[in-house]
Amino acid sequence: MTASAPAWTRETWPIAAAMIQYPNVLADGRSVQEQSVEEWAATLDDVVDAGFTELDPTDSWLRLADLSPARRDDFMALARSLGLTVPAISTSRRSVIDAVHGDAYLAYCHRVIDTAKAIGAGAVSFGLFEPLTEAQKKALWFWTVDGAKNPDDPAVWQKAVARIRELGRHAEELGIEVSLEMYEDTYLGTADSSVRFVEEVGLPNVGINADLGNLIRLHRPVEHWQAMMAKVAPFTKYWHVKNYTRVEDPGTGAIITHPAPLESGLINYRAAIRTALDHGFNSAFLCEHYGGDGLTVSAANRDYLRRILPRR
Template sequence: MAAYPWTAETWPIASAMIHRRNALGDGRTVQDQSAEEWAVALGEVRAAGFHHVDPTDSWIRLADLEPARVDEFMAVARSLGLGVPAISTARRSVIDPVEGDAYLAYGHRLIDTAARIGATAVSFGFFGPLSPEQQRALWFWTVPGVVNPDEPATWAKAVERIRELGRHGAELGIEVALEMYEDTYLGTAESAVRFCTEVDLPNVKLNCDIGNLVRLHRPVEHPQAMMEKLAPFAGYWHAKNYLRLEDSSTGVVMSSPAPMESGVINYREAVRLALSHGFRSAFLLEHYGGDGLSVCAANQQYLRRILSTALATSR
């Protein structure tokens, strides 16, 4: 097995930017902000203790900025001591029935942008835009969203388009990570493994964000059982956790975001399992509700403790 590229202290663990939105209160978007304004948001991340950030495209679409503005953004990040190991894209599915072609082109621009800034991975998914009902809900995952069609032709189209992005990524040394998400072709461990296997490219891996599944108010596979299937395919990893309560007498299921060490996913075992199968990618930390950035900061320390033990015992 290849040596680990980092220590527990240097392993890239990025903060997501889901605690901030692209739209601003004054009618502008983050795309329009000055370098000084970007520095405020990024400085907050650095002050929380992070050395890495994922400029998640729900916050800023780097691929839609002019190259000079991308360079300006990166200059701000580097001046604050922040690296960008990867970029995540959300709700821009390459099989969207209306915008799929445009999102495929965007995906290619995103891969080019990742290479330009020195990132090594891009995360893609097949989940669609939030419905008005989801936007009104306290937790959007409690309301049904977009469902990928149970059609062989659409599945094949998804495989071919991800294969196309994967080949582009391989040319530039970029990993393509596919995000787990309910009611998509990556909505169960079995389906995600089948999909990744059909794409059949070494740089196309699975973003094992099983937090997106354990939060659902419906029956789901046990997290450990999911990870046993996913670990050999694990790549850039969105990590978060949830409390989950199940009443077997009524079938009622409830969930709530939780710190990584407190939720139903045993990340100590999940990380150890992934490492044993060759996981060598960055992490991204997410948390919904309250002061998500501070929860992620605490989660970073927990994850580094896990890595310290796992790396020491696996040498």
């Protein structure tokens, strides 16, 4: 891929807040889908107070695509009134090859694409990872327990490719980019597999969400982040960024990981982003962080990104 000039400067690059620290089900049993505009505002005030001007609703919090048009317009009017834009919409644990809900999730992902167009978002992020298992829900950090795996079945692989291609063509018609999230034990669970998958989909608007944090946090051997980044950089689109410390004891084989700010974890994001930029990366970022006050850490991560992105 030939590198192109970025569309933004470090001050204007869209860097969105994720909403993964906010649950969809409230303490009173209601869903965020049912909240009033005033209740949504109370949550979005946190995002604004953290200094964000971009937001990804992240459908683990709010499924914009499942709101009525009037309610969606109410949400977007609220966001605009608070100075927030939505550059992209991320989905979570709604795999189009889920053995039970795959057809419904495929239809949902089409609605997400239409919603992105309706609200002026330029990208969507899809993944092939499934809901957390009961064992994962009980663990302190869910990634320390193995979850669902995409089957080692060529027919299911081809079904996944066909369904993502279908979504990609829909998105292409609307000028939307599709970014596929790297995640363990899925068909995008390694750099090599991710590249192979995207190449088989074969659409220029479909690329890779290079969320290497999902992989380096695993308590198992993984490819070095630099090697992974070198492979996926030519295909990187809308990008979820987070970081972890990682300690490996070669004597015992023990591996320990823990969430960390972008600037102090294992992945050198200054180098990773420059690698992506060298291959023409020109998409928005999403800041995520697990543990503690994830929104505040994400805000610090946003500020770090603004220091290392191109000046012009």
